[in-house]
Amino acid sequence: MRKIVSNLFISLDGVVEAPDKWSLRYWNDEIGQAVGGGMAAADAMLLGRVTYEGFAEAWPGRTVEDDEGAEFMNNVRKYVLSSTLSDVSWNNSTLLSGDPGAAVRALKVSPGGDIMTSGSTTAVRWLLSEGLVDELNLLLYPIVVGRGKRLFPAEGPTFPLVLKKSSTFGNGVVQLTYVPA
Numbered sequence: 001m002r003k004i005v006s007n008l009f010i011s012l013d014g015v016v017e018a019p020d021k022w023s024l025r026y027w028n029d030e031i032g033q034a035v036g037g038g039m040a041a042a043d044a045m046l047l048g049r050v051t052y053e054g055f056a057e058a059w060p061g062r063t064v065e066d067d068e069g070a071e072f073m074n075n076v077r078k079y080v081l082s083s084t085l086s087d088v089s090w091n092n093s094t095l096l097s098g099d100p101g102a103a104v105r106a107l108k109v110s111p112g113g114d115i116m117t118s119g120s121t122t123a124v125r126w127l128l129s130e131g132l133v134d135e136l137n138l139l140l141y142p143i144v145v146g147r148g149k150r151l152f153p154a155e156g157p158t159f160p161l162v163l164k165k166s167s168t169f170g171n172g173v174v175q176l177t178y179v180p181a
Helices: 029-041 049-058 070-075 100-109 121-129
Strands: 004-011 042-048 077-081 093-096 114-118 135-141 161-168 174-180
Touching: 004 029, 004 121, 029 042, 029 114, 029 135, 042 049, 042 100, 042 121, 049 077, 077 100, 093 100, 114 121
Parallel strands: 004 114, 004 135, 042 077, 042 114, 077 093
Antiparallel strands: 135 174, 161 174
16 A cells, blocks of 8 residues: 655744745755655655645746756656646646545555655645545754744644654754654
8 A cells, every 4th residue: 555645844833834935044965865765755746736736836847957856846646636626737637536535545555656745734634634644754944934834723633643763964954754643
């Protein structure tokens, strides 16, 4: 069975929104290897509508000369969770229709590698509530952003997790991998 692995950059105060505005100064080879390892294990992405639309606007014009992740982002199979979109035109994109839980469960039992999420906080929270996330992989940055969308709002359900592994990078970023309890 395939795993759904949710990968997020997160600040000390829980902000996940716009990591390009606060995480880039910490980028180093260790982070590159962590991000690259997630991409290497995945052959599909599962995205919510907002993240899909942002990525579909930003990535198609990029090449590996601009960003080493461009080949993966532009060519990987992308599955989109949305109740409002009727068309997804970015390369290798499929709109999941019907019951989203059934659609994601069908993806998990299909052949292939990991299915990763990146961003898509609403989708990640929904996937967690449905018991569909197999790993929550957080890169915790040593910065307080102060404002922005948080992975978990002040009010919401409880998601018991168990720390599977952790590592600290030389720049103070901590990689935390959790699995459902």
